[in-house]
Amino acid sequence: MNETINNIVKRIGLPRLIIGLLFLATCLTAVMIDLPFGLIVSDILRRFGMFGVLSLAMVPAIQCGTGPNFALPIGIICGILGTLIAIEFNLTSPLLGYGFISAIIISLPFAVLSGWLYGLLLNKIKGSEMLVATYTGFSIVSFMQIAWVTLPFKHPEMRWPIGIGLRVTVSLASTFGEVLNKLWGFSIGKVYFPTGLILFFLACCAVVWVYSRTKAGIEMSAAGANPKFAAASGINVDKNRIIGTILSTFLGAVGVIVYSLSFGFLQLYLAPLYMAFPAVAAVLIGGASTSKIKISHVIIGTFLFQGLLTVAMPVANELVPEGNLSEMLRVIVQNGIILYALTRIGGES
Amino acid sequence: MAEDYVLQMKNIDKEYYGNKVLKGVSLSVRKGEIHGLIGENGAGKSTLMNILFGMPVIHSTGGFSGEIYLNGDKVDLKSPYEAMKMGIGMVHQEFMLIPDFTITENIKLNRETTQDNLISKVFRSDRLKTLNTGSMAADAKKALNRVGLTIDEWVTVAGLPVGHMQFIEIAREIDKTGLRLLVFDEPTAVLTESEADNLLSAMKRLAESGISILFITHRLSEVIQIADNITVLRDGELVADRKSAETNVAELAELMVGRKVDLKGKEKQSREYQESEVILDIKNLQVDMPGEKVTGVDLKIYKGEIFGIGGLAGQGKVGIANGLMGLYPSKGEVIFKGEKLELNNTKSSLERGLAFVSEDRRGVGLLLDSSIELNIVFTTMQTKGKFLKRFGFFSQLDDAGIREYAAKIIQDLDIRCTHSQQLTRQLSGGNQQKVCVARALALDPETILVSEPTRGIDVGAKKLVLDLLIKLNKELGMTIIMTSSELVELRSICNRIAIIFKGKVAGILKASNSDQEFGLMMAGEYQKIEEDGEGRLNE
Ligand SMILES: Nc1ncnc2c1ncn2[C@@H]1O[C@H](COP(=O)(O)OP(=O)(O)OP(=O)(O)O)[C@@H](O)[C@H]1O
Numbered sequence: 106m107n108e109t110i111n112n113i114v115k116r117i118g119l120p121r122l123i124i125g126l127l128f129l130a131t132c133l134t135a136v137m138i139d140l141p142f143g144l145i146v147s148d149i150l151r152r153f154g155m156f157g158v159l160s161l162a163m164v165p166a167i168q169c170g171t172g173p174n175f176a177l178p179i180g181i182i183c184g185i186l187g188t189l190i191a192i193e194f195n196l197t198s199p200l201l202g203y204g205f206i207s208a209i210i211i212s213l214p215f216a217v218l219s220g221w222l223y224g225l226l227l228n229k230i231k232g233s234e235m236l237v238a239t240y241t242g243f244s245i246v247s248f249m250q251i252a253w254v255t256l257p258f259k260h261p262e263m264r265w266p267i268g269i270g271l272r273v274t275v276s277l278a279s280t281f282g283e284v285l286n287k288l289w290g291f292s293i294g295k296v297y298f299p300t301g302l303i304l305f306f307l308a309c310c311a312v313v314w315v316y317s318r319t320k321a322g323i324e325m326s327a328a329g330a331n332p333k334f335a336a337a338s339g340i341n342v343d344k345n346r347i348i349g350t351i352l353s354t355f356l357g358a359v360g361v362i363v364y365s366l367s368f369g370f371l372q373l374y375l376a377p378l379y380m381a382f383p384a385v386a387a388v389l390i391g392g393a394s395t396s397k398i399k400i401s402h403v404i405i406g407t408f409l410f411q412g413l414l415t416v417a418m419p420v421a422n423e424l425v426p427e428g429n430l431s432e433m434l435r436v437i438v439q440n441g442i443i444l445y446a447l448t449r450i451g452g453e454s
Numbered sequence: 455m456a457e458d459y460v461l462q463m464k465n466i467d468k469e470y471y472g473n474k475v476l477k478g479v480s481l482s483v484r485k486g487e488i489h490g491l492i493g494e495n496g497a498g499k500s501t502l503m504n505i506l507f508g509m510p511v512i513h514s515t516g517g518f519s520g521e522i523y524l525n526g527d528k529v530d531l532k533s534p535y536e537a538m539k540m541g542i543g544m545v546h547q548e549f550m551l552i553p554d555f556t557i558t559e560n561i562k563l564n565r566e567t568t569q570d571n572l573i574s575k576v577f578r579s580d581r582l583k584t585l586n587t588g589s590m591a592a593d594a595k596k597a598l599n600r601v602g603l604t605i606d607e608w609v610t611v612a613g614l615p616v617g618h619m620q621f622i623e624i625a626r627e628i629d630k631t632g633l634r635l636l637v638f639d640e641p642t643a644v645l646t647e648s649e650a651d652n653l654l655s656a657m658k659r660l661a662e663s664g665i666s667i668l669f670i671t672h673r674l675s676e677v678i679q680i681a682d683n684i685t686v687l688r689d690g691e692l693v694a695d696r697k698s699a700e701t702n703v704a705e706l707a708e709l710m711v712g713r714k715v716d717l718k719g720k721e722k723q724s725r726e727y728q729e730s731e732v733i734l735d736i737k738n739l740q741v742d743m744p745g746e747k748v749t750g751v752d753l754k755i756y757k758g759e760i761f762g763i764g765g766l767a768g769q770g771k772v773g774i775a776n777g778l779m780g781l782y783p784s785k786g787e788v789i790f791k792g793e794k795l796e797l798n799n800t801k802s803s804l805e806r807g808l809a810f811v812s813e814d815r816r817g818v819g820l821l822l823d824s825s826i827e828l829n830i831v832f833t834t835m836q837t838k839g840k841f842l843k844r845f846g847f848f849s850q851l852d853d854a855g856i857r858e859y860a861a862k863i864i865q866d867l868d869i870r871c872t873h874s875q876q877l878t879r880q881l882s883g884g885n886q887q888k889v890c891v892a893r894a895l896a897l898d899p900e901t902i903l904v905s906e907p908t909r910g911i912d913v914g915a916k917k918l919v920l921d922l923l924i925k926l927n928k929e930l931g932m933t934i935i936m937t938s939s940e941l942v943e944l945r946s947i948c949n950r951i952a953i954i955f956k957g958k959v960a961g962i963l964k965a966s967n968s969d970q971e972f973g974l975m976m977a978g979e980y981q982k983i984e985e986d987g988e989g990r991l992n993e
Pocket residue numbers: 470471475493494495496497498499500501502511547870871879880881882883884885910912
């Protein structure tokens with residue numbers, strides 16, 4: 106009996122089990138205190154699609170051996186730049202996905218360049234990637250504070266009407282805000298299913314999965330899993346680490362574009378600072394470790410992590426109506442889960 | 455009676471993911487006894503010892519059932535730390551050293567200040583003492599001397615050759631005070647005969663001083679030579695307990711595999727080759743491999759021969775193949791098949807048709823968390839683009855093709871596994887070795903460099919691998935360059951054997967040369983008697 110329970114726990118993985126149970130418990134509470142459940146489910150689906158690609162960005166980074174990409178803000182900034190440029194030059198025709206596609210294409214060269222440079226850095230500091238990554242992310246975000254003020258963007262929707270620099274949030278309502286959510290979207294009762302958004306995330310997963318099964322993808326995973334083994338098979342380990350970093354950075358860029366699309370706003374300045382943590386936490390909860398990850402970890406982890414956060418917020422609001430307290434509770438819950446996930450860094454066996 | 459026994463293990467059962475690997479095994483060891491434990495690859499020897507040592511791998515896979523008594527008291531060992539406290543030491547089959555620490559630090563790890571104390575006392579009171587580096591170094595040196603290894607104790611372990619790591623592991627265990635029982639899991643697998651002899655005599659001395667020894671090996675003659683009693687496992691079951699005085703190698707081999715084994719080495723079975731057609735011409739090769747430096751080797755290897763490279767650990771024999779494969783910085787000139795071989799370029803070495811089985815199977819040879827089948831086809835996939843399906847500009851793994859090929863080679867080499875998608879981490883040491891050999895063979899190489907191909911492989915499988923090498927040589931005309939610590943093995947299949955001493959070729963002998971000639975040459979003494987000797991020296 107005890108053994109079978111043990112086996113079940115092992116099969117599901119403790120983190121997944123705990124977060125899953127917590128998720129169920131909060132869902133039940135939500136139903137019991139009569140929260141509008143249709144809205145909550147819609148929200149879960151939306152946030153699942155919204156954060157998915159950001160979590161997916163962890164896959165190439167972990168596979169190539171540099172560990173979870175805490176420097177995701179680099180990619181996020183590339184994505185923001187791509188979006189700003191797409192709007193600035195009015196590349197927002199319906200054919201370009203109202204700017205969605207053009208933003209992705211424009212962010213690509215930025216991501217390649219910065220991913221390459223960052224990859225070079227990572228190759229110099231093998232062994233302490235995670236710490237360096239976190240601080241690289243922080244530095245880049247701080248540096249970009251200056252850039253957002255000084256870059257010569259002119260478009261009225263992104264400049265402050267008076268004063269200098271870009272707005273803190275740029276509305277995407279007139280461009281590609283929510284286009285994916287609405288694409289083939291439908292409602293069942295009170296639940297809205299953002300078909301396009303979810304399909305896009307799953308398509309990205311499929312692309313990454315297919316890539317991981319190509320010669321290049323396998324080469325990259327081997328370089329990450331055992332550099333000596335890879336070298337003995339004639340593989341350039343450093344090159345593969347750079348490729349993995351570039352891919353992760355680009356996925357980060359795409360991830361933030363999808364995020365902004367679904368959110369309806371582009372967030373500048375300090376917003377990218379903490380975006381890496383939910384992404385890392387999601388995949389760790391999903392069962393990934395710092396050296397091994399599967400696509401299923403991304404999908405399961407993002408769903409559990411974002412699902413839990415989505416339900417926890419209104420439940421907390423209801424239980425602790427005091428405005429400030431519930432916000433604090435949300436922060437505690439979110440960071441608590443992240444902290445828990447980071448202690449689970451060993452992953453599933 | 456029970457008090458006579460230092461260790462009793464009773465009715466041990468162990469299962470890995472529903473796969474029973476130990477079935478009711480019992481084992482008893484007396485004080486000061488040397489007890490041999492033998493069995494085929496995957497018989498469960500390491501697993502039994504891991505249970506005794508409380509290794510985490512046992513508890514994370516559901517524990518075991520059965521009882522363990524130490525000096526008659528029932529114990530429940532949950533971690534290696536507890537086992538150590540109870541006076542059990544273990545030299546693992548797979549090295550347990552911290553690469554970035556120095557030899558001294560590795561030897562004294564967690565016992566830094568215990569020189570004059572009983573271990574148990576120390577952990578309560580001495581944790582805050584400053585490290586006495588001087589005495590630690592002295593202790594380390596002493597332990598190294600006892601195993602007969604001459605190396606500076608402040609060198610870091612990373613990059614040392616496996617032979618040295620083995621000695622360091624042993625030195626670490628020997629250095630422990632309060633030791634009652636010492637387990638050796640294939641300690642001699644990487645050592646040459648003379649080194650192994652040193653170790654065996656060290657073990658004898660330890661046993662005489664009252665420490666009991668459990669000794670796992672695949673070299674049956676060793677176990678008969680030094681063990682008092684021998685336990686034989688087959689497929690997780692205890693098949694026999696023998697007094698070593700009352701048995702012999704042939705009987706043990708038969709007990710192990712459950713059928714008669716032909717132990718006679720097939721001598722000189724390699725194909726005829728022309729001493730004119732040089733396939734590999736090595737001139738002044740220098741390889742900077744830590745601990746196995748090659749300082750200037752000249753060799754001519756003929757097409758179609760089986761060429762052996764031997765010598766003591768640390769003399770550089772291992773460095774040659776590693777250098778040819780571009781795994782360590784090399785200099786010199788190498789002509790392969792009439793064209794210059796680009797040094798320091800692994801990819802080009804592989805593409806030119808050289809394949810390599812590394813002596814360091816867990817470090818270099820395997821992707822431990824990948825499937826057996828991926829391990830086997832990986833290098834071929836990367837260098838030749840095989841086992842891939844092409845769709846225009848991108849490729850996908852050819853699962854069916856990989857599975858089919860893996861199934862065949864798993865059968866050919868008799869790799870004991872549940873299925874070809876099993877992770878290589880879950881295989882026994884010997885079966886992991888076979889996966890490494892399989893990966894080199896998948897390349898379909900013209901010339902294959904094998905380092906320690908039979909290390910840790912049981913008698914049956916060893917014969918299988920050696921026979922396979924001979925077969926590849928005879929039927930496909932493959933040129934084989936085998937580096938090995940085992941002279942017997944080299945002499946059983948090689949045409950010529952180069953002995954490496956101090957990074958250079960001391961000479962080239964034939965299998966038919968005498969033991970004495972081999973011994974002298976390995977010790978660097980050959981030159982002196984060369985005038986009246988028969989062996990052909992490399993000028
Ligand atoms: N971590 C693991 N997970 C699953 N199976 C395992 C694991 N470790 C060992 N096994 C299996 O247990 C069996 C016994 O392995 P063990 O390592 O004890 O063999 P051994 O007798 O030491 O062999 P060798 O001589 O090759 O070292 C093998 O079938 C092996 O595949």
